[in-house]
C-alpha cells in the first residue's frame with residue numbers, strides 16, 4: 001500500500017481532480033472557460049446552486065439574463081434527469097448545466113469548483129454526465145459522547161455537500177448526554193446534557209450526569225430547537241437530509257437520570273455514573289407516552305421521512321429483573337427479552353407510521369422479529385443487512401469492517417474504505433436494490449476536539465463519498481491522483497486531515513551492522529529529524545542518511561500548509577542476544593492485575609496481584625471474567641524470518657517492547673484496533689515485554705506475525721521462551 005505517498009509524489013496533470021468520480025467525464029480540447037466581468041449567468045430558477053456559483057467570484061457582477069450565447073453560464077432544468085443528476089459542459093464560451101433537481105444543480109457547481117485551474121478564474125473544458133449510484137450517502141456524527149457546536153456541524157455539512165454526500169445522521173441521544181431541547185421535558189437538557197468533569201478522557205463507568213453546579217467543572221451542551229431548525233434548513237439548501245437519531249430502548253442514560261420513573265423497577269442499584277444503567281422500562285406505558293411526546297417535537301423539527309430510533313446494544317438484564325417488564329411479556333405472550341425488544345420497537349414504529357414517517361434502526365432491531373415497515377442499518381457486519389433485504393426491507397450498510405471512522409487508520413485506512421463494496425454478494429436480483437446506500441459513522445468517545453474529528457474523517461470520507469456515488473470501476477491509484485488536489489482544498493479550508501506516515505517496510509533494525517536510508521526508498525519527498533519536537537520548518541528533506549545506532553529517526557510528509565503529518569519512527573539497535581545452545585521452556589510469564597487502568601503507563605507503575613504462565617498472547621490468563629483488568633507478558637521470542645511484520649490488536653490499550661525498545665505502541669482508551677510494525681532482525685533471542693489493559697466494556701488482545709513466507713497469523717507458542725535470565 002502506498003497511501004498518500006503516491007499522491008504527494010504525483011500531481012498527475014492528465015487526471016481531472018474530481019471526487020467522487022463522475023459516471024462519464026471527457027476532457028475537451030477547447031480552451032478553458034474564463035469568468036470575467038462580462039460573464040452572464042442565466043437560470044430558469046432561483047436556487048442555492050446559483051448563489052454558490054455567484055459566490056465563487058463575488059467581484060464579478062454576474063447578472064441573471066436570457067438570450068445570450070457567449071460567455072454564459074446557463075442552468076437548465078431537464079425533466080429526464082433524476083433529482084440528483086446533472087450534465088455539465090465546459091468549453092471556451094459556455095458552462096452549460098442541465099439538472100434534474102436543486103441537488104443536481106448544486107452537484108454540477110461542486111464539480112465545477114473542482115475543475116477550477118488553481119486560483120484563476122479559468123475552468124478545465126469537460127463534458128460530464130453524472131448521477132449517484134446510491135440515494136443514501138451518509139455521514140453520522142455522535143454528539144453525545146463529545147458535544148460539537150452548531151458551527152462545527154455546519155462545517156461538516158459544507159464538506160459533505162462538496163463530496164456529494166446527502167444524509168447527515170445526527171446521533172443526538174446516547175449515554176454521554178441528551179443533546180436536543182425537548183420543551184415538554186426540560187430536565188432532559190437541564191440535567192441530561194451535562195456531566196461532571198471536563199469530558200476528557202471519556203469513561204463508560206464515570207459519566208455522572210448532573211445539573212451543572214457553580215464552581216464545579218461540567219461538560220456538555222445541547223442544541224435549542226431554534227438552532228436545530230436553522231441547521232436543518234442549512235442542510236436542506238445543500239441537498240442534505242438530516243436524519244435524527246433518538247436512541248431507544250438502550251443508550252438512554254440521560255433520560256433515566258432526568259426522569260428515573262422511566263427506568264425498570266428492580267432491586268439492582270440504579271447508577272447515574274455508568275452506561276450499563278441505560279434502558280427504558282418496556283413494561284410501563286409511561287415509557288411509551290414519554291417517547292411519543294418526544295417524537296412529536298422531533299417530527300416538528302425534522303422534515304426527514306425517516307427517523308432513526310437506535311435499538312442497538314440493549315442490556316436485557318434490566319428487563320429480565322423487572323416485574324413490570326415480566327408482566328408485559330406475560331400479557332403479550334412474549335417468550336424472552338428479545339421478543340420484548342421487538343414488541344418495544346414495533347409499538348414505537350406504529351406511532352411513527354401513524355404520523356406519516358418511517359423508522360430505521362441498528363441491526364439489533366431484527367432480534368425477536370423486525371417491525372413491519374422498518375429499515376435496517378447494518379453495523380455489526382453484513383448479516384443484519386442481508387437478513388433485512390432478504391425479507392424485503394430497505395437497508396443502509398455501515399459495517400464496522402469499513403465504515404467506522406472512530407477506528408484508527410491502521411485498521412481502517414483510506415485505501416481500505418475505498419475498497420468497500422456496499423452491496424453484499426449474498427444478495428441477488430431485487431434484493432440488491434433494497435440496499436439504498438451506506439454511511440460512515442463517527443463515534444466520539446475518543447474524539448474530543450474538532451481537529452481530531454477532522455483527522456478521523458478526512459481524507460477517508462472522500463473514499464466513502466466515491467464508493468457511494470460512483471458507478472465506475474474502482475482504481476485506487478487513479479483515486480490517489482485525484483485526491484491530492486482535494487487535499488489542497490482541505491488545506492485551504494483549514495481542515496486538519498490525517499496525513500499518514502511514510503510507508504516504510506522496516507521501522508526497527510536489530511543488527512550489529514549499520515544500515516542506510518535514501519531518497520530512493522521513498523516515492524515522495526519525506527522530511528526527517530532526530531528530534532520529534534523540532535518545528536516542522538526545521539525538518540530537512542531526506543537525501544541519504546545512516547541509521548543512528550541505538551537511537552531514533554522520525555520521518556513525515558508535510559501538508560500543504562507546511563505542517564507535518566503522522567510520524568514514522570525508525571530505529572536501529574545493536575543489542576542482540578545470541579541463541580543459547582539449549583533453549584529454555586516454551587511460554588511466557590504473565591503478571592495479572594484486576595484494577596482499572598487508563599493507560600499502559602499506569603499498569604507499569606502498579607504492583608501485580610498475581611503471576612501465572614501463558615503459552616501464547618491472549619486473554620486466557622485474565623484474573624477475572626469481568627472488566628477492568630490488565631496483563632503483562634514477559635519472556636523471550638525468536639523469529640523464524642529475518643524480515644517480518646508484527647501486529648498488535650487490542651481493546652483497550654497495549655504496548656510491545658523488544659529488548660526494551662517500544663516497537664508497537666497501541667496505548668490509550670480505544671475500541672479494538674490493530675497497529676503493526678516492520679522489523680528486520682538477525683537471529684537471536686529478544687526480550688519481550690507486552691502490556692495490556694482493559695478499562696471496561698469489550699476486551700480483546702492479539703499478537704500476530706506476517707512475513708514473505710508466513711501469512712498473517714497468531715504468534716505460536718513455539719516462538720516464546722520463558723525466563724532466559
Ligand code: ACM
Pocket residue numbers: 312313362379
Ligand atoms: C453501534 O455502533 N453501536 C451502532
Ligand code: ZN
Pocket residue numbers: 263264265280281282283284318319322323324325326
Ligand atoms: Zn421494566
